[in-house]
Amino acid sequence: MPISEPEAAPAHGDQTRPPLLDVRGLRAGYRGVDILHGVDLTVGEGEIVCVVGPNGSGKSTIFKALYGLIDVREGTVLFDGEDITAYGPQQLLTAGIALVPQLPAIFPAMTVYENIELGMYLERDRAKIRRRIDEVFDLFPKLAARRTQQAGTLSGGERRALEIGRSLMLQPRLVLMDEPSVGLSPLLVREVFEQLRSLRDAAGLTFLMIEQNARSGLELSDRGYVIERGRVTYTGAGSELLADDEVRRTFLGVGKD
Ligand SMILES: Nc1ncnc2c1ncn2[C@@H]1O[C@H](COP(=O)(O)OP(=O)(O)OP(=O)(O)O)[C@@H](O)[C@H]1O
Numbered sequence: 001m002p003i004s005e006p007e008a009a010p011a012h013g014d015q016t017r018p019p020l021l022d023v024r025g026l027r028a029g030y031r032g033v034d035i036l037h038g039v040d041l042t043v044g045e046g047e048i049v050c051v052v053g054p055n056g057s058g059k060s061t062i063f064k065a066l067y068g069l070i071d072v073r074e075g076t077v078l079f080d081g082e083d084i085t086a087y088g089p090q091q092l093l094t095a096g097i098a099l100v101p102q103l104p105a106i107f108p109a110m111t112v113y114e115n116i117e118l119g120m121y122l123e124r125d126r127a128k129i130r131r132r133i134d135e136v137f138d139l140f141p142k143l144a145a146r147r148t149q150q151a152g153t154l155s156g157g158e159r160r161a162l163e164i165g166r167s168l169m170l171q172p173r174l175v176l177m178d179e180p181s182v183g184l185s186p187l188l189v190r191e192v193f194e195q196l197r198s199l200r201d202a203a204g205l206t207f208l209m210i211e212q213n214a215r216s217g218l219e220l221s222d223r224g225y226v227i228e229r230g231r232v233t234y235t236g237a238g239s240e241l242l243a244d245d246e247v248r249r250t251f252l253g254v255g256k257d
Helices: 060-064 088-094 112-119 127-138 154-168 184-203 214-220 238-243 243-251
Strands: 023-028 031-043 046-053 074-079 097-100 172-178 206-210 223-228 231-237
Touching: 023 060, 023 231, 031 046, 031 074, 031 088, 031 184, 031 231, 046 238, 060 172, 060 206, 088 097, 097 154, 112 127, 112 206, 127 154, 127 184, 154 172, 154 184, 184 214, 184 243, 206 231, 214 223, 214 238, 231 238, 238 243
Parallel strands: 046 206, 046 223, 097 172, 172 206
Antiparallel strands: 023 031, 023 074, 223 231
C-alpha cells in the first residue's frame, strides 16, 4: 500500500508494545551527498521484516547507517527504547543486534563447530562457550549433525545456516540480514526463510533484512518496506505488497492481471 495509508497490522509482533527497532527520519549518505532522505521504519519484536527496492535505491545504505558503518546525519534509531543512533558495531552487538553479512563469511577449512565457536571469540569461559554452542545446535539440528565436518563441504543453505547460527552465539534479540537469498537457489532461499521462521518461533528472534529478490523477500516475510531513491514509498504485509498492482508493475515486472 502507498506510504500515505495507515500501516497494516503485521501478522507477528506484539502491537501493544513499542517496536523493538524504531527508525525515524533517517538521513545518511556518502561524502556531501544524501542517499537516504528521512527513512521511517519499525520492526516489532518477533517480526520478520524485509526491505526491498530497485538497485541503488539505498537498501544497503540503510544497513550501513543502522550498523554504524556510516554516520547518521539526521534522525534517530531506537532499540527497545534505547537510543543507538551513534553506536558502532561492537556497541550494537553488546546491545543485542547482530549482523549477518551478504558475503560468505565462513572459514571453509575449519569445522562447523569451530566456525560457530568464532561467534564468541572474545569469551574466555570455555564452559560458557560450550553451553552456548549446544543451545545453537539445538536450534540447528542439521548443523549439529555436521559439527565435525569442514565448513567448506556444506551446501549453500547449510552455509547460510552456519552464518546465522554463529551470529546467535551472543544471544542477539534482533538479527540484521544482508540479502540472505544471494547465491542460493529458490529452493534453498525457501529453506533459509523457513529456518528464520522457526528461529523466530523457537527463540523469539526478530529479523530485519534487505533483499534484492523482492518477490521471495516479500513472500516469506511478515511485513515489507519498498525503498525508492532513498525514501519509503510502500509498506504493508508482504502479501499485500505482492498483491498491489503498482508494486507488482514497478518491482516485480508483472502487468495488471
Ligand atoms: N561508498 C559509497 N560512496 C559513494 N556512493 C555510494 C557508496 N555506496 C553506495 N553509494 C551510492 O548510494 C546509492 C545507494 O546505494 P545502495 O548500495 O544503498 O543501494 P542498494 O539499494 O543496496 O542497491 P543494490 O540493490 O544494487 O545493492 C547508489 O547510488 C550508490 O552508488
